[in-house]
Amino acid sequence: MEYSNIILKIEEGIATITFNRPKALNALNSELIGEFSHVLDEISGNEDIRVLILTGAGEKSFVAGADITELSKFNSLEGKIFAKKGQSVISKLQELTIPVIAAVNGFALGGGSEIALASDFIYASEKAMFGLPEINLGIIPGFGGTQRLPRLIGINMAKEMIFTGKMISASEALEIGMVNRVFAAEALMDETLKTARIIAQKGKTSLRAAKQAINNGLNIDIFTGCSIEVDSFALCMSSIDAKEGTSAFLEKRKAAFKGTLKN
Ligand code: CO8
Numbered sequence: 001m002e003y004s005n006i007i008l009k010i011e012e013g014i015a016t017i018t019f020n021r022p023k024a025l026n027a028l029n030s031e032l033i034g035e036f037s038h039v040l041d042e043i044s045g046n047e048d049i050r051v052l053i054l055t056g057a058g059e060k061s062f063v064a065g066a067d068i069t070e071l072s073k074f075n076s077l078e079g080k081i082f083a084k085k086g087q088s089v090i091s092k093l094q095e096l097t098i099p100v101i102a103a104v105n106g107f108a109l110g111g112g113s114e115i116a117l118a119s120d121f122i123y124a125s126e127k128a129m130f131g132l133p134e135i136n137l138g139i140i141p142g143f144g145g146t147q148r149l150p151r152l153i154g155i156n157m158a159k160e161m162i163f164t165g166k167m168i169s170a171s172e173a174l175e176i177g178m179v180n181r182v183f184a185a186e187a188l189m190d191e192t193l194k195t196a197r198i199i200a201q202k203g204k205t206s207l208r209a210a211k212q213a214i215n216n217g218l219n220i221d222i223f224t225g226c227s228i229e230v231d232s233f234a235l236c237m238s239s240i241d242a243k244e245g246t247s248a249f250l251e252k253r254k255a256a257f258k259g260t261l262k263n
Helices: 028-044 076-095 111-117 132-137 147-153 155-164 170-175 186-198 204-217 223-237 240-250
Strands: 007-009 013-020 050-055 060-061 100-104 108-109 121-125 130-131 181-183
Touching: 007 155, 013 028, 013 076, 013 186, 028 076, 050 060, 050 076, 050 111, 050 186, 060 100, 060 111, 076 111, 100 111, 108 111, 111 130, 111 147, 121 186, 130 170, 132 155, 147 155, 155 170, 170 181, 181 186, 204 223, 223 240
Parallel strands: 013 050, 050 100, 060 108, 100 121, 108 130, 121 181
Antiparallel strands: 007 013
């Protein structure tokens, strides 16, 4: 499908989605959210894709949040439909079984920060700015920010960001553990691709099992979490990846994982 607000590139098993409304700093209008949802379906249906990268078009912004021009005209029913659509696309993103890296190249505000938070981890350019400024608009984060941010950076830090609506720089985001690494702007995509390539060479079954064990274990007690890990471990043992990985070690060669879920 042709997209008007998104660019999809697939190379070497790595898909890159670029949010592409640079005149509005890649703000999320209904059309972009619909396209994002569609492209995520396209990606989850493509067995050959092993890693997804998300980034923004232009030099200034990742995603500057929901489109305020559109938001300002919603009545409460339209607001509900928009929020539901947004939440469902964010859930779709979080539930992707392949690893997702957000390469945040500029403003990641409101819904933009929330997309990054629903990814598996965040790399940022030195120019990146993060914030949940919804409070300044008289609303609150609606795409999961009140839930994911405290889990990532701690309750009090999250409350400070959400109550003040203040932006923080990439280096502050690094300090509080919101982003994994910060790079010079011109190095961000190369560095993100380097990590994506490393991950893309791993076994698809084990990546999927690791992601699911981590995500499913986060909101339950550690004993139940560890039993999820045991089941996931058992599942991996019967996979073609485990056979290849262990044989490669014993034969003193590099494992060549096939990128398939088949046993
Ligand atoms: N929506 C629509 N247009 C935007 C947005 C946005 N979120 N952000 C920037 N733009 C537009 C500007 O209006 C401007 O357009 P124009 O050139 O036509 O005037 C253009 O992008 C460039 O922006 P600025 O001139 O403002 O650029 P600056 O460098 O001066 O400032 C900022 C950049 C700081 C990013 C500033 O644009 C800004 O504060 N933007 C708004 C950020 C924001 O508040 N985002 C949160 C939105 S709310 C949200 O995301 C809620 C998500 C959950 C919704 C739940 C469902 C209801």
